[in-house]
């Protein structure tokens with residue numbers, strides 16, 4: 001028996017998705033474009049970072065090789081001559097959406113084969129019937145926004161009017177989401193959560209993946225700031241995930257960050273929240289030190305996506321990757337023989353791309369083992385579905401095979 005540590009670097013795509021054209025994302029490459037920008041100085045920011053993208057620890061696990069599998073090119077500045085110390089691959093998504101739940105559920109062994117509902121790019125994006133019913137049941141005086149938007153822009157535009165009128169701000173994106181922003185103090189956090197719970201019920205028939213509470217603070221357009229009290233109201237996955245299978249087998253699943261919310265709190269008996277990648281890293285190290293044989297520690301590192309990908313902030317994204325990379329040895333130091341560490345992502349969010357939405361890309365699969373996979377160091381090639389990751393977790397932790405995907409450790413010599 002052993003343990004698995006599964007890290008999702010939210011939005012850390014590596015390009016090359018074969019179906020990118022269906023999403024208008026041909027050429028999108030989160031890692032490749034960040035690396036290219038850094039190589040020319042476009043990733044520099046005073047006081048934050050400068051120079052080529054420097055990710056030695058992820059590269060030692062095969063990041064450059066994984067990117068080469070995905071796009072045929074080594075990202076600028078990464079050393080492609082390093083022989084990785086484990087297994088590396090590039091995985092592609094078979095789910096129909098490029099959203100966070102689709103990516104995570106597929107990683108956990110359940111691809112999403114149905115179509116989510118989406119709100120149209122019209123003004124308003126939400127029907128009058130829906131808005132009236134939400135307003136009536138939640139007893140709010142109306143809504144603002146009601147359009148496709150970036151979450152930081154929309155609070156800048158409507159935040160002051162929201163404070164004056166008490167009308168919450170409704171918006172969406174190309175994801176299957178209804179997001180509601182409201183002021184933590186003027187509107188009230190609990191009131192925002194209650195409003196989102198009502199909205200959740202009312203968008204169920206529209207097949208909307210998530211309603212997201214987006215609380216913020218500050219008093220003026222230039223000082224508004226979103227807080228860590230975001231809460232996601234997700235529909236549950238359509239079939240049992242590897243998390244459900246593990247908990248049914250009596251194992252502990254420790255979900256760090258958004259994991260509990262993403263799985264509608266199913267199959268995650270031990271949920272731990274933290275604000276920001278570094279705090280998430282600390283919480284993950286603590287979880288690893290507490291995990292027993294047979295357990296899974298599953299962390300989502302959200303900053304890459306939320307603070308930098310959607311904000312199209314190349315230096316910010318590069319600095320966040322470098323900060324994460326610097327801390328990787330702390331995880332490796334906690335690994336015992338038999339443990340497996342898997343680094344991957346749920347979709348792309350190329351900060352050089354048009355708009356502010358996710359991008360359809362392949363994702364890296366970097367696998368480190370303290371002992372068990374040494375004999376099998378090498379390329380996993382292109383994995384045809386993210387579900388291969390979930391099946392690897394299941395196989396490594398001794399569960400019977402599930403319905404989707406296959407373990408990539410099958411056939412890899414294990415010496416533990």
Ligand SMILES: O=P(O)(O)O[C@H]1O[C@H](CO)[C@@H](O)[C@H]1O
Nearest residue numbers: 149150151152173175177310
């Ligand atoms: O612009 P913000 O509010 O960060 O929204 C982003 O976050 C949502 C959920 O992850 C996505 O659908 C995307 O639109």
Ligand SMILES: [Mn+2]
Nearest residue numbers: 010011100346
């Ligand atoms: Mn995501």
Ligand SMILES: [Mn+2]
Nearest residue numbers: 305306310358
């Ligand atoms: Mn996102």
